[in-house]
Amino acid sequence: MTQDLADPAAASGPDAPRHPDWWRDAVIYQVYPRSFADGDGDGMGDLQGIRRRLPHLRDLGVDAVWLSPFYASPQADGGYDVADYRTIDPMFGDLLDADALLRDAHALGLRVIVDLVPNHSSDRHEWFRRAVAEGPGSPLRERYHFRPGKGADGQLPPNDWESIFGGPAWTRLPDGEWYLHLFAPEQPDFNWDHPAVHDEFRSILRFWLDMGVDGFRVDVAHGLVKEAGLPDIGGGDQLKLLGNDRMPFFDQDGVHAIYRRWRQVLAEYAGDRILVAEAWTPTVERTAHYVRPDEMHQAFNFQYLGTSWDAAELRAVIDSSLAAMRPVGAPTTWVLSNHDVTRHATRLANPPGAGTQLRTPGDRALGLRRARAATLLMLALPGSAYLYQGEELGLPDVTDLPDELRQDPSFHRADGQDGFRDGCRVPIPWTVEGSSYGFGPGGSWLPQPDGWGELSVEAQTGDPGSTLELYRAALAARRARQGLGAGESVEWLDAPEGVLAFRRPGFVCTVNTTRNAVRLPAPGSVLLASGEVTAADGEVLLPADTTVWWAV
Known part of the structure; x- marks a missing residue:
């Protein structure tokens, strides 16, 4: 149930007001290009497909689109192994397609943020290929981390670092030297002590800013600088991206000088261009270092993403997130999926x-009910929110993909990440019927489940109880009530155990994280609810796993 909702299309059209610091309360939608929409019928999503589906994002009510990598790449890790940062991979299109996408998005009032991958390149990158071909002593090897091995014949890795994808973080070449890769062997790490690396990436920034992009999401932003001497760790769980231990290859203080220089580059351009950090840090306080006034604009809040569906835990991470960002004047970000x-x-x-x-589906009905409630909670908080393609359809992970069809490199390496990321990358459904439910005429690169069409955009459009219409209504209400995403704090209200209640200007949000209905005083009139609620005689029966927005 809704009230006072603006037309999202009108609010986000090309004539919509463009206030400075738009990113402080923006809702940004992540597109994983190979799984969003296929424009040429080869079974792989591409830039043409994204262009055709941009009206969906306009109508959804988001402010910006973040595109995962579309650069020239051998695709050893879904495009996060970049061979050429200034070229579009032919599977996605070409630079003319990128230019057309930017123009179309801007005409619809959508900003575009692109992924940048500065921690590592592909092993097919020209620098790395030449470094390998020229052999030990080549000046190009100084742009990566090449080292002799340990042991009498150099047969042991230079240190004990492990790859995030499992196994050693070092690979030995036939000439005897080893090179560092914190991820797959096809992803050698740049050496950011070398000035040529700095120069190259400032040039790459300018190339895409000249193309018209509105900002960059910086992949592995915490990983560029390694501790001097590349010391051994000597035990511990190195494979956790998010943990309490400082690692000599993550979150080194030297990364901040890099981003201060990048911020200066962005300042050369009009239009409030932004930098967003994918920075896995031990604490939200460490994350705040990336968004000091002269560094990045936003940083992903992974602590929030990993929080259980528990009122006390959620309140604690909301408070700590807001408190950490307040001293540096940066907005908090909120994200549930990627x-x-x-x-x-x-x-x-x-x-x-x-x-x-x-790899387990769990209780589908319970998961969807909680997901809808969690989304309304997230969108009621001050700051910027990130949505991942398909979550507006309530899509679950596809947990039963055959092993032989999986393409996640961490799945195929022992002892690494769980390797089940393919499940969230299955192409999304657009229509009720069709060989790939509207994804494209040539099938899909990962198999879609039977019945996927029942969750499609077509099936849910116009259904007032659908998850898609809930997202549209929530984003319209958030936009209409300007200031819902603004600010830097919430006013907590008294509530029973397991229930969250907080006040924002003219607005109250109540969240029941328990498995039982809870009776509460109704703080106002129902604006929007993630499930069916009954409000009468000044009280509301708040169902289990349900969030309600109230106009007060």
Whole structure:
């Protein structure tokens, strides 16, 4: 049930007001290009397909689109192994397609943020290929981390670092030297102590800013600088991206000088261009270092993403997130799903502590109910929110993909990440019927489940109880009530155990995270609810796993 909702199309059209610092309360939608829409019928999503579906994002009510990598790449890790940062991979199109996409998005009032991958390149990158071909002593090897091995014949890796994808973080070449790769062997790490690396990436920034992009999401922003001497760790769990231990290859203080220089580059351009950090840090306080006034604009809040569906835990992480960002004057960001973790409709369907990469579907109805409630909670908080493609359809992870069809490199390496990221990357459904439910005429690169069409955009459009219409209504209400995403704090209200209640200007949000209905005083009139609620005589029966927005 809704009231006072603006037309999202009108609010986000080309004539919509463009206020400065738009990113402080923006809702940004992540597109994983190979799985969004296929424009040429080869079974792989591409830039043409994205262009055709941009009106969906306009109508959804988001402010910006973040595109995962579309650069020239051998695709050893879904495009995060870049061979040429200034070229579009032919599977996605070409630079003319990129230019057309930017123009179309801007005409619809949508900003465009692109992924930048500065921690590592592909092993097919010209620098790396020449470094390998020229052999030990080549000056080009100084742009990566080449080292002799340990042991009498150099047969042991230079140190004990492990790859995030499992196995050693070093690979030995036939000439005897080893090179560092914190991820797949096809992804050698740049050496950011070398000035040529700095010069190259400032040039890459300018190339895409000249093309018209509105900002960059910086992949592995915490990983560029390594501790001097590349010391051994000597035990511990190196494979966790998010943990309490400082690692000599992550979150080194030297990364901040890089981003201060990048911020200066962006300042050369009009239009409030932004930098967004994918920075896995031990604490939200460390994350705040990336968004000081002269560095990046936003940083992903992974602590929030990993929080259980528990009122006390959620309140604690909301408070700590807001408190950490307040001293540096940066907005807090909120995110529930992305291309690297199990979709929250499945994650919340499983018991707490099951992790962010799962191979079990859990209780589908429970997961969807909680996902809808979690989304309304997230969108009611001050700051910027990130949505991942398909979550507006309530899509679950596809947990039963055959092993032989999986393409996640961490799945194929022992002892690494769980490797089940393919489940959140299955192409999304647009229509009720068709060989790939409207994804494209040539099938899909990962198999879609039977019945996927029942969750499609076509099936849910116009259905007032659908998850898609809930998202559209929530984003319209958030936009109409300007200031819902603004500010830097919430006013907590008294509530029973397991229930969250907080006030924003002219607005109250109540969230029941328990398995039982709870009776509460009604703080106002119902604006929007994630499930059916009954309000009468000044009281409301708040169902289990339900969020309600109130106009007060």
